[in-house]
Every structure is written in C-alpha cells, then in structure tokens.
Amino acid sequence: MAIKSRFLISTTLILLLTGFFSWLSMRVLAEDIIVSWVERYAEKQVQYDKVRTLLPLIQEVKLSKEFAELESLKEWAKHPFNDALKQHALYDTEAFRHRFSDKSYFIALKGNEHYYYSDGKEASNLDPYRYTLHESNPDDSWFYQIMAKKLNLHLNVNPDVELGVIKLWSDVLIRDGDDVLGVVGTGLDLSGFLRQMVEKQDIYSAIVFTNNEGSIQLYQREELIDYSSLTKQSEDKSLVFQLLDDEQSRMQLKQTLEMAKEAPNHVKTSPVYKDGVRQLASVVYIPEIDWFQVNFIDINGFLPLTEFSGLLVVFFISLVCALIVFYLLLTLIVTRPLSELDLSIGSLDKKQYRAPKLGHFAGLEIKKLVSHYQKMSTSLLEYQLELENKVAERTEALSRLAKLDPLTELYNRRGFEVHMTEYMQRWQKSHHSFGLINVDVNRFKLVNDLYGHAAGDLVLQEIATYLTNVVGDKGEVARWGGDEFLILVKQNSDQDLVTISEQLQGDRESLVIKIKEQNITIQFSVGNALVEDNDTLESLLHRADNAMYAVKFNNR
C-alpha cells in the first residue's frame, strides 16, 4: 500500500478513535454536570416549594400540633365524660378552628372512642360529635393504629367522596407524658396543591411525594396515590419503587431514600430506569412532614443526544478538513518529493539525468536524501560513461586484434577474409579490377631448425616488412598462415599484379636477413590470379593457390 494511503488510513482511524472517546467522555462529563446541576436545582426547588407550595401544608401540620397541645383539650381528653371540661374544650377548639385553612378540625378521644368533627357549617352551639369509633370497623383502624404505633404525626391522604376532593389529614396525638389520649387534626384540600405541582413540573418528568416507607402520597396521577396507606397491607400499598422498571433501580432508590433521610433537606440522587428510559431520581427528605419528595428527570430528554449532533457535524467537518490539510501536507512534504526522486531514478535507466524538482515545502530529511542522491547519481553517470568509453575502446582494440596477426601486425587470415569479402562486394558494383598474389616462403622449416623458433619469428617479421614495402600503396599484405602470405593488388594499371609477382619471384638476392651473424637469403614461391566475372572469393583464392603450388613444384 502506498505511503500516502497508509498514513491517511491510520490518521483517519486515530482521529475517529479519538473522536469517539472524546464524545464518550464528553457524554460522561455532560451527565456529571447534569447530575450536579440537578442536585443543586432540586435543593433550591425544595426551599422554594417549602415557601410557596409546601408552606400551607407545613403550617397546617404545625397548627395541628399546636391544637393537640391545647390544655383544655388535654383535660377533656383525660376526662372525656366530664361535660364541663368538654364545653371548655369545645369553646377553645371552636376558636382555634378558624386558624386552619379548611376551618375544620377533628377530635378522636381514646377514653370515649368518640369522633368529633367541626367545619363551622352547623350552628356552633351544636355538639360536634359525629360517631363512635369501633376497633373492629376497618374505616376506623387508622385511629387505633396511630395510637398503637404512637405516631406523633401522621399525614393521611384520603379522598373526600362527598366534596369530590383529595384531602390530606394531618393526625397528631394528644399526649399526656407517655400516655396517648387521642388524635386530633385537620383536613387540607390538596386539589390546589396537586394542580400547582403539575404546573411547576418544568424539567421533571415526575414529582412524587412519599411517606416514610415510600408509599405515594402525592402524584399527578391520582390513581396511583396510596390512600389510607397506614391501614393497608404492605402488598396493597402503592409504592414509588413500583414506578421503576427493574429491581436494581428499585434497590438504588430505596438506598437513596435512606441516605436522604439521614441528611434532611439535602438532595441525594441515583440513576434509575423509569418508563423505559434512563432517569435521574433526586430525593429530599422533608422532616417537617416526615415525607420524601422524589423528582425524576429524563437525562436524555433534558440534554438530548441531538444536542450533540451539531458537535458531531463540527467534528466530522473538522475531521475532513484535517484529513485534507494532512493530505496536502503529506503530498507537499513527502510524496511529491519522493515521486520526483522516483522520476529522476527512472531517468537514470535512460542514461539521462533529470534533476528532481523539490518544492519549498519538501521535508528537510527528503531534501538531504535528494542532495545525497544527486551527488551519487552524477558520479554514477560519470563513472558509467567512463566505463562505457573504456569498454568501447577495449572492444575496438579486441576486434582490431582479432583481425591482425600479432607477430607481423599484418591482417591475419580471418581479418583478411572479411576485408577481401568487402572488396569483392565493392568490385561486383564497380568492376574495378584486382588480383591476389599467394607468397610461400621456400624452405622456411630450415630456418627454424637451424636457428630456432625465435629466429624464425624474426625472419617472418622481416619478410612482412619486406612484402609491405614491395607492395606499397598498390595493395595490402596479409599473413595467410605459417610462412604463407597473401597480397591483394588493387590493379590500378593492368601490370601491377604481374610486376609485383615477378619482383617477388625473380629478385632472388633482394631479401637477405642477418641472423646470428649468418646471412640468410629468403626466396619465395609466388602464384597470382586476377579476378574474373562470376568469381567467388574461394575460386579466386583457389586459382592463386594453384598458381603458387605450380611454381613451387617447378622449382624442385
């Protein structure tokens, strides 16, 4: 794979991985920010709710407690059958009634098991007695349970069927030291409260108020409110945990409720699954009413993933831009200089040097590399040229040597054959006549035998010089083999062939060679042949040969 592709692929992978992990960590960070923001928001919200929404409720509870502390009421509760005390107490309670927001109160006394209720609608002089409580009556069991459990305060949510509203009953014990004398309290119409709660739901997907054990006391979905939860069996109760999707979420919320109870008015959070989505549950314990406020917020809904899509688009555009810039830089710094180098190396094959053109952006290392390459390739080309010249010279020398006889430096047989063939071809076109003279040294063997082979060589060199001088510019001399020479006569005039032949044959005293103080007279047997039409080199040679042998035979 090309260096550019490798770099681009690996860079893309690195960028994608980095982007992916940045996105993940951004999400985690965003979630952390949301959680801490929600915690702070919920804490402020609780303070705000206390002032605006919960205040009447808290006020009502406070009043109920104050109501239970009325001395006349306590005295009557101690002696429920004492009419004077009853009248005194009812006088006081009637006065107190106006302080409750519903202008109503109830009194249930342990001593006579009577239930009194007044909302001021009946004439004030009438006895507020309503009915007598019975332990066996399930409708009355709240009274007996509150006393049995000695619950100083119990808030009980119950629908008022007659009025068609939901009422919150704040039940407070009348106590005399450790003795429980009865239960008093008031009912508060929750309709307005619920409406306000729905209105201020703002960022939350749900706001739930639960009692100590998690049973739902206030919720927008009224059908889930756990009415009269005190008297219900645990399996019948409508708990906040049941709003959650899985067991782990339920466990987590339970733990969060416990933690919240230990830090009243402070928000504790836990991630849970509700309605199929991940939500953050923020829990606050409100000690004044012994309730929990549990708010749920849909994290993704609050900060949806689509919010990140803009970031993703920016990320991908940056990625593409980064890749384009990287591609251009890689091209300018690395690949273009490298391909210039490649082109230059390729040109060396054609024995032409093409200098690599390096741009301004080419990497320093590549510039150095190219500089080394330029020095190397220049000297390589020079060396190659020098070598080729030497080879050409040597080849020419070899080819010349192959044509020449090393001893006499005349044409050897092979060289002369080539030369004669060319001459024959020229003759066939020009018909410029020529002839051959075959010269054989007589009794040369004796020279070798008498004076040695080295002396024989010297004699052969002298003969070569002699023959060359005799022929001059009229022809060319070759050593045909051993002591046999061949002369090509160009025959500028008709007589040249005969003249030279006769001079070599007849001039018996002209060649005397001095060897080892001995004068040796060299004589030749000479035969010639003039080229004829339809002659081949072989036929011409053959005739000259025959002529020479005829002379040699006659001489013996």
Ligand SMILES: Nc1nc2c(ncn2[C@@H]2O[C@H](COP(=O)(O)OP(=O)(O)OP(=O)(O)O)[C@@H](O)[C@H]2O)c(=O)[nH]1
């Ligand atoms: N020194 C020397 N001798 C050579 C060379 N080439 C051939 N010879 C000798 O030349 C002689 C040629 O002898 P022949 O042609 O048989 O006979 P010849 O003695 O010349 O007698 P005829 O030709 O019959 O007159 C041989 O003894 C070869 O050994 C050479 O390069 N150097």
